[in-house]
Amino acid sequence: xxxxxxxxxxxxxxxxxxxxxxxxxxxxxxxxxxxxxxxxxxxxxxxxxxxxxxxxxxxxxxxxxxxxxxxxxxxxxxxxxxxxxxxxxxxxxxxxxxxxxxxxxxxxxxxxxxxxxxxxxxxxxxxxxxxxxxxxxxxxxxxxxxxxxxxxxxxxxxxxxxxxxxxxxxxxxxxxxxxxxxxxxxxxxxxxxxxxxxxxxxxxxxxxxxxxxxxxxxxxxxxxxxxxxxxxxxxxxxxxxxxxxxxxxxxxxxxxx
Amino acid sequence: xxxxxxxxxxxxxxxxxxxxxxxxxxxxxxxxxxxxxxxxxxxxxxxxxxxxxxxxxxxxxxxxxxxxxxxxxxxxxxxxxxxxxxxxxxxxxxxxxxxxxxxxxxxxxxxxxxxxxxxxxxxxxxxxxxxxxxxxxxxxxxxxxxxxxxxxxxxxxxxxxxxxxxxxxxxxxxxxxxxxxxxxxxxxxxxxxxxxxxxxxxxxxxxxxxxxxxxxxxxxxxxxxxxxxxxxxxxxxxxxxxxxxxxxxxxxxxxxxxxxxxxxxxxxxxxxxxxxxxxxxxxxxxxxxxxxxxxxxxxxxxxxxxxxxxxxxxxxxxxxxxxxxxxxxxxxxxxxxxxxxxxxxxxxxxxxxxxxxxxxxxxx
Numbered sequence: 256x257x258x259x260x261x262x263x264x265x266x267x268x269x270x271x272x273x274x275x276x277x278x279x280x281x282x283x284x285x286x287x288x289x290x291x292x293x294x295x296x297x298x299x300x301x302x303x304x305x306x307x308x309x310x311x312x313x314x315x316x317x318x319x320x321x322x323x324x325x326x327x328x329x330x331x332x333x334x335x336x337x338x339x340x341x342x343x344x345x346x347x348x349x350x351x352x353x354x355x356x357x358x359x360x361x362x363x364x365x366x367x368x369x370x371x372x373x374x375x376x377x378x379x380x381x382x383x384x385x386x387x388x389x390x391x392x393x394x395x396x397x398x399x400x401x402x403x404x405x406x407x408x409x410x411x412x413x414x415x416x417x418x419x420x421x422x423x424x425x426x427x428x429x430x431x432x433x434x435x436x437x438x439x440x441x442x443x444x445x446x447x448x449x450x451x452x453x454x455x456x457x458x459x460x461x462x463x464x465x466x467x468x469x470x471x472x473x474x475x476x477x478x479x480x481x482x483x484x485x486x487x488x489x490x491x492x493x494x495x496x497x498x499x500x501x502x503x504x505x506x507x508x509x510x511x512x
Numbered sequence: 513x514x515x516x517x518x519x520x521x522x523x524x525x526x527x528x529x530x531x532x533x534x535x536x537x538x539x540x541x542x543x544x545x546x547x548x549x550x551x552x553x554x555x556x557x558x559x560x561x562x563x564x565x566x567x568x569x570x571x572x573x574x575x576x577x578x579x580x581x582x583x584x585x586x587x588x589x590x591x592x593x594x595x596x597x598x599x600x601x602x603x604x605x606x607x608x609x610x611x612x613x614x615x616x617x618x619x620x621x622x623x624x625x626x627x628x629x630x631x632x633x634x635x636x637x638x639x640x641x642x643x644x645x646x647x648x649x650x651x652x653x654x655x656x657x658x659x660x661x662x663x664x665x666x667x668x669x670x671x672x673x674x675x676x677x678x679x680x681x682x683x684x685x686x687x688x689x690x691x692x693x694x695x696x697x698x699x700x701x702x703x704x705x706x707x708x709x710x711x712x713x714x715x716x717x718x719x720x721x722x723x724x725x726x727x728x729x730x731x732x733x734x735x736x737x738x739x740x741x742x743x744x745x746x747x748x749x750x751x752x753x754x755x756x757x758x759x760x761x762x763x764x765x766x767x768x769x770x771x772x773x774x775x776x777x778x779x780x781x782x783x784x785x786x787x788x789x790x791x792x793x794x795x796x797x798x799x800x801x802x803x804x805x806x807x808x809x810x811x812x813x814x815x816x817x818x819x820x821x822x823x824x825x826x827x828x829x830x831x832x833x834x835x836x837x838x839x840x841x842x843x844x845x846x847x848x849x850x851x852x853x854x855x856x857x858x859x860x861x862x863x864x865x866x867x868x869x870x871x872x873x874x875x876x
Contacts, residue, residue: 350744364751374735375724428752
């Protein structure tokens with residue numbers, strides 16, 4: 256199947272050292288267009304570090320990241336986002352002083368073209384773009400089921416809603432690849448079920464590929480088409496959910512000897 | 513999870529909330545202007561009060577600018593007086609130079625304020641280039657140093673002009689002017705013999721312009737980016753926001769507003785010494801902002817008025833006046849942070865808003 260699809264993200268032998276400590280070694284990972292790929296592994300395996308390298312929060316010590324045919328080596332954080340990578344965070348990072356609606360409207364930052372002068376003078380272009388952005392943001396909030404709370408200050412939202420808002424803000428930047436870092440953390444089984452439905456919906460209606468880190472195996476096995484397992488910064492296994500579940504190495508890494 | 517906004521009219525309420533603060537600020541300024549003007553006309557204003565009108569408007573403009581930088585953008589700026597100084601002396605020189613050629617004072621005032629603001633904004637931009645790329649408290653340190661450096665520089669500057677053009681010298685006065693020439697800057701004496709063209713009306717217009725600029729900037733793409741960068745730097749960058757240029761915008765606007773405030777201030781006195789804009793002045797403006805509430809422009813206006821007037825009202829107490837000033841400051845801080853006082857104001861406000869909403873519905 257994936258052979259026919261276009262390769263979106265190609266991670267080639269990427270690794271990073273912090274001083275003498277090698278956090279990630281020689282990682283290879285491919286994400287094709289429209290795929291949902293899982294990145295799993297025990298705590299400290301280096302999963303979030305991989306996300307941080309993909310978004311250039313950390314500069315990889317070696318290897319190559321090709322995204323949408325573009326080498327990300329010289330790109331900084333802001334440019335990876337403009338190239339089409341958006342992410343959420345394990346420890347939620349919202350703009351907690353802004354309203355829910357403003358958080359999402361901030362996500363549209365780069366699709367708005369008026370200058371600060373136009374904003375000060377309230378030109379017609381400013382009014383039109385603000386109106387359009389607000390409408391788009393509201394539509395997105397509806398999909399993420401946050402439209403009822405759009406005027407609430409983001410920091411006051413309940414936990415599950417904060418996670419959904421992070422996804423909404425990431426989607427507002429118009430990504431081709433969405434990185435979700437433990438989206439189901441702290442959710443109850445019912446909320447997780449709802450989240451799975453939402454992730455599929457996002458993939459189908461926004462046409463994004465999704466790479467997600469998750470400890471909830473029900474979610475991972477339920478929605479991921481392919482899974483990569485990390486342990487001690489190295490790739491332990493790769494395959495379909497069935498293959499991963501049957502892999503003795505993976506079971507050993509998770510449960511111990 | 514559901515809030516009171518389930519009626520489907522959520523669409524406007526964000527802007528309602530936004531507009532409330534804005535409307536309050538503008539209404540306050542216009543109301544105060546009308547009342548003070550009426551009092552002045554009726555002769556109910558002492559000469560002391562009258563002499564304070566223009567300086568208060570200057571400090572309000574500088575504080576509104578600083579609030580954009582400190583409250584909205586979350587950067588500590590300890591050099592607001594330095595930017596006022598740049599604006600003030602630029603404006604005084606411009607006005608002094610144009611005095612003979614441009615006899616209309618109002619026009620000269622406008623030109624001087626615009627050039628003063630531009631000069632201060634330019635300095636803000638130059639300082640911002642290296643500093644705003646860094647994280648942490650570097651801006652506080654550099655702006656503090658900037659304030660001191662500007663003061664020393666202007667203290668040592670001599671600038672005069674005559675029929676042959678400008679003459680400038682540093683440290684020592686080497687300007688040899690022909691008869692009819694005029695010294696614009698006199699070293700430690702500063703600017704002397706300035707024609708006082710600043711008016712209370714001009715100050716009020718300047719406040720309204722400052723509010724207009726700051727509010728329109730806050731409720732736009734730029735304002736969202738500024739606050740996003742304040743709330744979470746990494747998330748803002750990953751949302752595609754360039755942090756340094758965002759912070760630069762708020763810093764330059766803040767400096768420009770301080771410059772315009774300084775310009776008005778400088779043109780309100782016949783003599784202006786560089787020492788007027790020292791570190792204490794920067795701190796005072798910061799106190800106005802913090803006491804008025806970070807990001808709260810209406811609060812800034814009120815706290816500036818109170819804190820400028822207070823020392824003057826306490827003048828009869830002579831030596832004790834700074835003591836009482838300090839005590840009042842501490843009291844205000846304690847009281848405005850008191851939970852009970854806060855809840856009291858919240859209930860008053862919610863009752864007021866509810867009544868207003870109910871009234872609105874009935875009207876509809």
